[in-house]
Amino acid sequence: MNRLKKLLGHNETYLGAVIVVFALIITIVNPAFIKLDNLFGLMKSSSGTAILAIGFLLVLLTGDVDVSAPAIAISAQYIAVNTLIAIDSNSLLLAFVIAIVVGLVYGAINAFFITTFKLPALIVTLGTANLFHGGLLEFVGTKAVNTGQLPDAFKVFGHASIFDLTRADGSSYGLSIFIAVVAVLLLVTWLILRFTLMGRGIYAIGGDAESARRAGFNIKRIQYFIYMYVGLLAGIMGILHISLIRYGNPNYIVDTELLRVIAAVVLGGAVITGGKGTLVGTILGVTMITILEKNLVLIGLSSYWQQFFVGLIIVVGVALTHIQATLRSHHKVVVIKSQ
Amino acid sequence: MGELFLEARNISKAYEGVQALDNVGLSLGKGSIHCLVGENGSGKSTLIKIIGGVVTSDAGEIVIDGGHFHHLSAIESIREGIQIIYQDLSLFPNLTVAENISLNQMVERRTQVVDWKEIRAIAERALVELGEEIDLNILVEDLSVARKQVVAIGRALTQNAKLIIMDEPTSAITREEVDHLFEVIHRLKAKGIGTLFVSHKLNEVFEIAETVTVLRDGRKVGDYDASDLTNDKLTFLMTGETIEYHPYTVDSQVVSEPPVLEVRNLTRKDEYTDVSFSVRRGEILGITGLIGSGRTEVALSVCGLNQPHSGEILVESEPVTIGSPRKANQLGISYLPEDRLTQGLFQHQSIGDNTVIAILRRLLSKLGLIDWTEKTRVQDHWVNELAIKTPSAEVSASSLSGGNQQRVVLAKWLATEPKVFFLDGPTIGIDIGSKSNIHEIIRELARKGMAIVMISDEIEEVRNNCNRILIMRKGRIAGEIEDPTSVDDAEIFRQISGKNGSEVPRT
Numbered sequence: 001m002n003r004l005k006k007l008l009g010h011n012e013t014y015l016g017a018v019i020v021v022f023a024l025i026i027t028i029v030n031p032a033f034i035k036l037d038n039l040f041g042l043m044k045s046s047s048g049t050a051i052l053a054i055g056f057l058l059v060l061l062t063g064d065v066d067v068s069a070p071a072i073a074i075s076a077q078y079i080a081v082n083t084l085i086a087i088d089s090n091s092l093l094l095a096f097v098i099a100i101v102v103g104l105v106y107g108a109i110n111a112f113f114i115t116t117f118k119l120p121a122l123i124v125t126l127g128t129a130n131l132f133h134g135g136l137l138e139f140v141g142t143k144a145v146n147t148g149q150l151p152d153a154f155k156v157f158g159h160a161s162i163f164d165l166t167r168a169d170g171s172s173y174g175l176s177i178f179i180a181v182v183a184v185l186l187l188v189t190w191l192i193l194r195f196t197l198m199g200r201g202i203y204a205i206g207g208d209a210e211s212a213r214r215a216g217f218n219i220k221r222i223q224y225f226i227y228m229y230v231g232l233l234a235g236i237m238g239i240l241h242i243s244l245i246r247y248g249n250p251n252y253i254v255d256t257e258l259l260r261v262i263a264a265v266v267l268g269g270a271v272i273t274g275g276k277g278t279l280v281g282t283i284l285g286v287t288m289i290t291i292l293e294k295n296l297v298l299i300g301l302s303s304y305w306q307q308f309f310v311g312l313i314i315v316v317g318v319a320l321t322h323i324q325a326t327l328r329s330h331h332k333v334v335v336i337k338s339q
Numbered sequence: 340m341g342e343l344f345l346e347a348r349n350i351s352k353a354y355e356g357v358q359a360l361d362n363v364g365l366s367l368g369k370g371s372i373h374c375l376v377g378e379n380g381s382g383k384s385t386l387i388k389i390i391g392g393v394v395t396s397d398a399g400e401i402v403i404d405g406g407h408f409h410h411l412s413a414i415e416s417i418r419e420g421i422q423i424i425y426q427d428l429s430l431f432p433n434l435t436v437a438e439n440i441s442l443n444q445m446v447e448r449r450t451q452v453v454d455w456k457e458i459r460a461i462a463e464r465a466l467v468e469l470g471e472e473i474d475l476n477i478l479v480e481d482l483s484v485a486r487k488q489v490v491a492i493g494r495a496l497t498q499n500a501k502l503i504i505m506d507e508p509t510s511a512i513t514r515e516e517v518d519h520l521f522e523v524i525h526r527l528k529a530k531g532i533g534t535l536f537v538s539h540k541l542n543e544v545f546e547i548a549e550t551v552t553v554l555r556d557g558r559k560v561g562d563y564d565a566s567d568l569t570n571d572k573l574t575f576l577m578t579g580e581t582i583e584y585h586p587y588t589v590d591s592q593v594v595s596e597p598p599v600l601e602v603r604n605l606t607r608k609d610e611y612t613d614v615s616f617s618v619r620r621g622e623i624l625g626i627t628g629l630i631g632s633g634r635t636e637v638a639l640s641v642c643g644l645n646q647p648h649s650g651e652i653l654v655e656s657e658p659v660t661i662g663s664p665r666k667a668n669q670l671g672i673s674y675l676p677e678d679r680l681t682q683g684l685f686q687h688q689s690i691g692d693n694t695v696i697a698i699l700r701r702l703l704s705k706l707g708l709i710d711w712t713e714k715t716r717v718q719d720h721w722v723n724e725l726a727i728k729t730p731s732a733e734v735s736a737s738s739l740s741g742g743n744q745q746r747v748v749l750a751k752w753l754a755t756e757p758k759v760f761f762l763d764g765p766t767i768g769i770d771i772g773s774k775s776n777i778h779e780i781i782r783e784l785a786r787k788g789m790a791i792v793m794i795s796d797e798i799e800e801v802r803n804n805c806n807r808i809l810i811m812r813k814g815r816i817a818g819e820i821e822d823p824t825s826v827d828d829a830e831i832f833r834q835i836s837g838k839n840g841s842e843v844p845r846t
């Protein structure tokens with residue numbers, strides 16, 4: 001009973017229910033949706049969004065917004081791939097190392113401006129996003145990397161799977177290795193948030209930054225950690241992205257990912273003013289957005305609806321958290337009494 | 340005084356337009372119980388924040404256990420064994436009670452990996468020490484102010500402190516909880532742990548203090564042995580004036596039938612039962628009782644914030660349903676909440692904006708735009724009327740001292756000029772000098788025909804200002820005092836607690 005009550009108190013439960021209902025409807029319209037190979041495909045193609053969403057959540061928990069992650073991701077990707085091509089290397093590991101280093105450095109640049117000038121992260125990252133991306137186009141290049149030029153390591157990685165299954169017609173499909181990457185990142189982030197003082201500090205800052213300072217938390221250190229972690233995630237995402245589509249364009253990711261990521265995290269119940277939000281919610285949010293985007297066409301809606309729905313989700317999501325907060329404060333009296 | 344633990348030497352601190360502290364010194368002995376008193380805005384919290392390393396002083400130094408600090412950081416101060424209960428409590432609303440109590444200790448000990456069992460254990464121990472029971476899993480934002488204060492006190496006690504500084508820790512908690520706290524302070528003293536205590540309730544100061552330091556306008560007036568002081572003398576040292584109290588008598592010309600507000604058999608399950616009362620124009624009706632007696636809950640119901648399950652509310656003899664605070668406002672009922680700093684104040688807005696927010700409609704010119712001359716007039720009027728200590732009404736509310744922030748919220752609701760005004764703890768955190776000033780404003784409103792319901796813990800406050808007092812106990816009206824001048828505080832206290840003994844009230 002108590003457990004049920006607790007479950008009903010969570011955003012995630014409702015979002016989960018909505019996803020199930022939605023999936024059922026789509027299955028009725030198109031039974032192929034629920035087939036394992038389709039689901040595996042969806043998971044693979046949404047893993048990049050999931051990784052960026054994890055980072056976005058972390059920043060949002062402190063009550064800030066980092067909009068530079070997509071720009072970092074594409075920069076990391078493009079620099080890594082071009083370096084590999086230039087030195088004629090086929091090492092995936094090296095690609096990851098370069099991308100991650102770029103991510104960490106760019107994250108540190110964000111953190112430097114945010115902590116030194118005590119500016120809101122939104123303002124700083126709006127600036128650095130253009131700085132990073134503009135710098136990339138100006139100093140690294142604007143040419144696309146086509147499939148032929150792309151080192152094989154990426155293609156192999158993009159095709160690798162954790163396990164394979166066979167269809168009725170004898171062809172096989174598998175669960176992409178990307179899922180393992182996302183799973184590991186989720187686990188690590190969860191451990192950090194739940195079991196380290198750094199993680200609790202992130203929640204504390206989101207609850208009341210001044211109180212966190214008075215408690216003796218090293219806010220600067222926490223912020224460096226967060227923004228560099230976002231950079232790291234963006235770097236990894238960049239490599240996954242090019243391995244997935246096997247084509248590199250320095251204008252990818254920047255335009256497409258940001259809104260989707262924000263929508264997913266907000267839909268997942270994270271509060272825009274900080275302090276509240278969970279990884280489970282965020283992943284459910286990504287799931288919902290992915291299903292929505294990939295299946296609108298199925299239901300007979302044009303792809304312009306995609307944009308419309310993502311916008312709608314952000315607006316409704318924000319409104320819902322606000323309404324919930326109001327409801328909570330109305331219930332407060334009851335809680336005071338029932339202690 | 341014995342051996343010194345902490346010395347603040349020649350501390351000065353200026354904010355834009357205000358000299359918050361001017362060459363102030365403070366010496367605290369090991370294990371001593373020291374009180375810091377002064378009017379609102381006299382610099383108490385600023386001095387405390389400097390000792391806590393969260394505000395940097397312009398001049399002066401802090402000496403702790405022989406170590407000299409010019410720029411103390413928060414974590415240094417904590418590691419030197421100083422624990423502070425800040426006036427605004429500095430809790431984390433989004434975290435549970437357990438974590439709020441334990442987290443700071445983890446920071447201090449440089450813990451890297453969090454052990455959730457330990458978090459609970461630390462919190463449990465702290466609450467046992469205080470004799471309190473609070474659900475450890477509840478979020479702090481869902482607690483009443485009193486409970487929040489208990490959590491903040493618990494948090495300070497769990498750490499290995501050598502000095503605990505409490506900046507008005509008792510403004511919202513009840514007598515019983517204060518007693519517990521004082522026991523703890525004495526126990527700490529026995530272990531050599533000192534306390535620096537700030538309160539505007541002078542009876543508490545006299546009860547606990549060994550030494551009293553008085554500040555006025557950022558300067559130190561002096562250090563005194565508590566035994567050398569009397570209530571009047573201390574008031575004089577703080578304010579430079581003597582304050583007298585006269586009971587409130589209603590002007591029978593104004594008090595007219597029928598009542599403006601009548602409540603009949605109001606009941607809300609688990610909170611209060613069968614509550615009936617009425618209030619007429621010109622009356623100041625007091626409602627007193629322990630926390631949990633249902634007094635605040637009833638007020639919330641009448642003000643549209645807590646739906647009653649049964650019963651009737653009549654405004655000017657018309658039965659009404661009050662489903663929201665908005666509806667209450669339309670009917671002319673306003674409510675000054677108990678938890679003013681979180682429920683009533685926009686910290687980052689200016690004092691003026693905070694003051695007029697509830698009456699913006701009235702400030703519109705014929706064109707439907709805000710009339711700025713009128714706005715300025717209204718906000719300046721209230722800044723003067725309530726003697727809010729600020730260089731200008733245009734500065735943000737966050738720059739005010741705690742007591743002055745309280746005044747801004749009070750001003751906001753006073754400006755609405757309602758027909759019925761519920762005041763929950765009207766003078767919480769307000770210094771002794773200004774209390775009588777605020778009481779006078781309330782009386783003046785009543786004289787002009789407003790019906791006032793004053794809810795308060797402070798027996799003296801209701802006895803001196805109300806022409807009628809209702810006493811609530813366990814969700815019911817347990818008694819009514821028609822003529823407060825005819826009873827003494829002890830009698831009221833007896834009725835509140837429902838005890839028959841002749842326990843002396845210390846409120």
Ligand SMILES: Nc1ncnc2c1ncn2[C@@H]1O[C@H](COP(=O)(O)OP(=O)(O)OP(=O)(O)O)[C@@H](O)[C@H]1O
Binds near residue numbers: 357378
């Ligand atoms: N951050 C700030 N910016 C500007 N002025 C400030 C700031 N903090 C405090 N002050 C000013 O410094 C003076 C002293 O404030 P302080 O909070 O120390 O008073 P206090 O003695 O604690 O009063 P109270 O009893 O009301 O809590 C006040 O005039 C206040 O307005």
Ligand SMILES: [Mg+2]
Binds near residue numbers: 385426742
């Ligand atoms: Mg203060």
